[in-house]
Amino acid sequence: MLSDLNQIAYRHEVFKDLEGKKLRQSIANFAKGMHMMREHLAQSEKLHYEYQKASWFLDAISIYCDSVESLTQEISLVNLTSRGFQSFREYLKSYTKSERFRSLVDETRKLKDMLSKVKYCIHIRGSRVTVSRYGGQPDYGIEVAETFRKFQQGEVKTYLTVFHERAEMDHIEGRILDLVARLFPDVFLELKEYYARHHDFIDQIISRFDREVQFYIAYLEFIETLMSTGLKFCYPGISDRSKEVWARETFDLALAAKLAREHSNVVTNDFYLKGRERIFVVSGPNQGGKTTFARTFGQLHYLARLGCLVPGSEAQLFLCDNILTHFEREEHIENLRGKLQDELVRLRKIMQQATSNSIIIMNESFASTTVKDALFLGKEVLIQIIKKDMLGVYVTFIDELSSLGEATVSMVSTVAPDNPAKRTYKLVRKPADGKAYAMAIAEKYGLTYEALRRRMAGK
């Protein structure tokens, strides 16, 4: 995570350049080429016959040269504004003009061309194999096809057998290749020398670029699949002083990725903290988006510190020094006392790390204990948080915790007005009102007093 606003800005610039389709495509092609090059080198290492090793090595260099040249060419045509890309472009320009790179390109092309012109014949009769230069004999398959073409009524399927291709040669192929080398001595001598000559051909800076740019590409590709479903991302404003934070149309990135795979809609939420407000106390019906909201708040600040775009149409965030989380754990602990104890131990560790610049996310803490305990502990913890002037989210089922003072803001997950059983996954700023909600659900299930009486009366 970055801790400096200038570094974050540096990454934002790179991201913005990479939003350009042309540059992205160029980078993608380059990355693919570099990957292929590495595979070729690995294959070259594995092989046994010297000529074969040299051939895979030659191909690796050829791919490397092509990839670097294409990238240099393409990158010179796009408008770059980031400091990062501008200086890399300059580097590429001088590298590809260097004597070292130019001669690598020339030798590689020449050698590949020579090899591609080698054409030979193998005559097999019984166990005797004769290898010669090709002498212009006609393709017999074409002659056969030509003879019977007149009967053709439509397309017919192919009867070509697909052979399993191995990179390795067996000893018969090896012997044939040796004979081919004797038929074309100049070509094969050149190949041997080339292989010996070009050991450390990869430029270190280009190699590093290849690795680092993957971070940007991977993130952009990921968020673009979500953007195609209508979700929005933005470059957040980030402050290292003001704790007034807000976001519009934001959402939980992990949930959105899951829902996008299932082709379901994602509900977005807005939030803001202004003045001396610091902590969202989130209550309301279960499965209503409370945990999602807590995660969203944490993710936004985490992603912001990576220098990434964040979920939402607009966002203003705080440059925190740490994001501390306290979530209810699923694992089974023998008794309630054990579980509460475990929670409190974890909490103490968290509070020890926390500074006034930390963000804390607490989700359903103390849910396993009694309401009285939960209320007491919740209050204590919240007061500690408020004292430290931390930003955070506190998800709880206890309404009373939402009105502890001017630092806390009550957010409530809502239900559809006409159908209380239906969650909207929208969270709104309003006082907690758990009871009205509970009655509505009871009515819907016929569990109010009158309803229960009527139902019982008919028995």
Added chain:
Amino acid sequence: MKVFLMYRDRDFDVSRPLPANSEAMIQDLELNTLFRAMADDDKFLLEVARQAVLSSLVDAPSIMYRQQVLKDCLEHPSVIRELYDVAVEAIRNEKESWWLSSYFRSPSLILSTSTRMLELFLTSLIRLRRIADDNAELFHSEGFTRFFKMIKEELNDQYFAIIQNHLRRLKFEDGTLISAELGKGLKGSNYTLRRPLEERQGWTERLFRRRGSSYSFEVADRDESGHESLRELYERGINRVADALARSTNHILSFFVALRTELAFYIGCLNLYDRLAKKGEAICMPEPLQVSEPILSSRGLYDVCLSLRTEGKVVGNELHADKMRLIVITGANQGGKSTFLRSIGLAQLMMQCGMYVPAEMFRANICTGIFTHFKREEDTTMKSGKLDEELKRMSDIADQIRPNCVLLCNESFSSTNEREGSEIGRQVIRAFLESGVKVLLVTNMFELAHSFYELRGEDILFLRAERLPDGRRTFRITEGEPLSTSHGEDLYREIFGIDEQKHNREAYAKAQSDR
């Protein structure tokens, strides 16, 4: 080499999807009876008959082209059946190669199987040539003239010699010469079997005589993996030739398949002709008219399917309905209205696939599509309402029907009461007529028929199933305005053999006593 006996310039495709209205037409016109007569218990003939009959031609030249070919067939049935046998026998060879599509195939297996098939096909091709030599001048249609000429030209003696040459060369008695290039990692690639420039004895020695131009080695007998590798090299080398030869045998096969398929339609016509001729039923070549005005005239028109199902000859009808856009057929129940309607539909359909028609004379304008909407008896068992079902069918028809189509309605709109049915029917039919669709309507609904009668249109014809004064039916359809009573009463008497009024009186008395 194209067969082109069904179309002047294209292949006949037996797997083409049938028009969407086909299922209804098969059911309503009882086409399976026709197909079965054409097929004479042969599944393939049945399939081709169905495809050909239901894929109507929509222009006069195409219809005339088939009519001519069919005339040749009717004149020389034995030659046609012999040609058909050659095709069927050739196709039977395909069974030899079933495993070509199996997983365990290799180029050398493909090559040897294909060579064997080629030898078999050669025999069939020679037979085909002989039939052409012996009979060509007896045929006069454009289709057969072209076909026989093609056979004689393409399958000449020189060509047969070339095939023999290939069969000899593919034995590779002097070894195989394979060219290659350097592929990925310098492995041999693009292996291609080459024909040596000189094939006289000892060509290999001459080819490799120059010093430094070739190098050899011998794979030791005990080197098993070496021999295996050499075997694979050989397989790779002949891969494309094997493919070329297998595809070639497939091409020849596809030619015989096309020949068999196109002849199958005419064999079907011959089969049907034999059945009808035995009964003494008349047939004639119809006169298809490519005009926009409605034409429909016939003499001795009979329902061919009814004839195929009955012992004796069936009653033929006369019809003069040129210029008529709407033909309303009313009259006695069981008086032959449906049969008459079907006979028109069948004749139109047979004409438009190039067949002869069951009549002494028949001429009609070429329709762009034939549609049927018949009352379905089995509808009562359906969950959805009867009217719902039949109107859905009508709506499906409306999706497809175009101007210059013909629609045959048999007691449509009768699944509701007469008043409602008449009103719906009137609106539907008027809409179709005004859109340029020819409509033939059989109806028992006086109100519906009468509403059209009142229009006194020049282009509306009213026909009636004839009923003699003594109540007997002649199954003849004659011109006549709709009458307000149907003849169900007669039918009822005939079937139940009791006096209806008496029956009613008894029922009334019983109801009284039950009280």
